[in-house]
Amino acid sequence: MYDVIIIGGGASGLFLADLLKTNYLLLEHNHQIGAKIKVSGGGKCNITNKILSFKNYRGDEKFVKEILKNFDNKAFLKWLKNNNLKVKELKKNQYFFDSSDELLNYFKKNVKNIQTDTEVLGIEKKECFIIKTNKGDIKAKKVVIASGGVSFKKLGASDIGYKIAEKFGHNIVTLKPALVGLTVQKQEEWFKKLSGISFMAEVRVNNKIFNQNILFSHRGITGPAILNASLWWDKGFIEISFLKNIKQYLKNPNRQISTQLPLPKRFIKEFLNVINLEDKKVKYLTKNDFDKLKLLENYRFAPAGTFGFERAEVTKGGVDVSEIGFDMQSKKVKGLYFIGEVLDVTGELGGYNFQWAFSSAFNLFLRL
Ligand SMILES: Cc1cc2nc3c(=O)[nH]c(=O)nc-3n(C[C@H](O)[C@H](O)[C@H](O)COP(=O)(O)OP(=O)(O)OC[C@H]3O[C@@H](n4cnc5c(N)ncnc54)[C@H](O)[C@@H]3O)c2cc1C
Structure with missing residues (x-):
């Protein structure tokens, strides 16, 4: 015994x-x-x-x-x-x-x-x-x-x-499953096209805020900020600030949006495609265009689920x-x-x- x-x-x-x-x-x-x-x-x-x-x-x-x-x-x-x-x-x-x-x-x-x-x-x-x-x-x-x-x-x-x-x-x-990547619904299928792209972002869920990297993947989205968010997320929405205070970057009227925002080019191109906005020069941006771009500061999405227990x-x-x-x-x-x-x-x-x-x-x- x-x-x-x-x-x-x-x-x-x-x-x-x-x-x-x-x-x-x-x-x-x-x-x-x-x-x-x-x-x-x-x-x-x-x-x-x-x-x-x-x-x-x-x-x-x-x-x-x-x-x-x-x-x-x-x-x-x-x-x-x-x-x-x-x-x-x-x-x-x-x-x-x-x-x-x-x-x-x-x-x-x-x-x-x-x-x-x-x-x-x-x-x-x-x-x-x-x-x-x-x-x-x-x-x-x-x-x-x-x-x-x-x-x-x-x-x-x-x-x-x-x-x-x-x-x-x-x-x-x-x-x-927790500390795990998140799969996406139809509206966020575009995340998958960006597989491999990673950058710092702010991710918010249930009053928790994580300023860390996000990583787009062929299954959805992952990276430290998302792994942390998965701990606090059960269902409903997650918010991401891909970039904060975008107006400060859009100062040169003769340059295109994608050359001004400090984000990976592939990401911006895909994002503009999603919000149906041409990559035009800043001087041609309307108020409505700016409003659309504001989504970069506060993108809300409801994950479909997680990558599962095995990940x-x-x-x-x-x-x-x-x-x-x-x-x-x-x-x-x-x-x-x-x-x-x-x-x-x-x-x-x-x-x-x-x-x-x-x-x-x-x-x-x-x-x-
Ligand atoms: C890929 C990966 C990376 C991680 N990295 C980190 C990190 O860097 N920092 C951090 O803080 N945490 C990390 N974690 C989490 C951390 O490993 C766990 O939270 C921690 O090991 C839990 O300790 P535990 O003793 O409770 O369980 P475990 O360490 O999982 O130990 C449980 C043990 O029980 C054994 N066992 C299970 N069933 C039976 C059975 N029927 N009979 C006999 N034995 C059994 C298992 O084989 C295992 O050895 C990571 C986890 C994974 C999967």
Whole structure:
């Protein structure tokens, strides 16, 4: 009989195991641990962010605040430093490793009790927990579900955490792909013709504003600003300012619109085509033409959907945190714990999801 069984050898499970040191067994169905860590941040793993607040998360405000309080970005950076894990601010406020292997190698060296190639199929509770696996039953006093979300199945993602939660009477907030590109309706088919074009824009959704790159794609639109918007978008409209204050650029009366606006030429040509406006000299622009061009400042569109779980960095929704204590323990079943992405807390782009995985694991460690 084990004291603690951890289900999932990803970010949250590995960190918890490292903190516990002994009296646990970590079960992972992949042949290797940390598949998402390996590919994350373009192989450099964007581990955390200089700016951290509950506002960077979609989830219960009080719960998120409490969990981050005990292990915030500063505590995380300190832990990394203490363990000789060097990170750099490669993008504004975002910390990365030179290679995600540095973190993986740390876990490979320090987390001893791992059983890979072991798929958890379900759990029963009698006097203790009985974990059903493809390698037989394992008994434990406590079980930690660290099995993550359902996005990127090819990396080992599964819905086992949600199934276990449901079996023990937990509510699951509807799962949806997040940090993912958006597909478009007929009116925005023109986005697809611009596949590969990327530039800075302001994207607004549900009172959230992202000033980052957008990227047109053969499926619709993506890029950091759109990935972030996808976290907060469920249905309805998204607004994009492709360019702000366009009048300031249209000053030379003898030059054409496309030579004045600081946007990729291919984009402007297509946009003018969509609003049915000739690429004329500024001096010939009528008030009505200006009004049409104003759409550049505030383009509203209703996405058709997303690129789906297979392209989503994370899964939003999950185990309802109103049924989980600050010790990460189920309020319904004593000895059953949930950490990481399986919970209904999802971070924006920028290292916030690893921060959540580590913060939630630390909270459990504190109170286990
Ligand atoms: C392509 C990509 C890039 C990303 N980049 C970043 C980034 O740069 N920064 C950031 O903050 N976040 C990033 N994320 C998100 C981040 O990886 C996750 O939010 C984080 O790994 C969640 O940690 P977790 O421990 O909850 O789950 P995971 O890390 O997903 O770990 C869950 C583990 O459980 C295992 N498992 C699942 N089912 C079973 C089962 N039945 N039996 C046994 N084991 C099972 C899985 O194989 C996996 O190893 C990225 C995600 C993707 C897909």
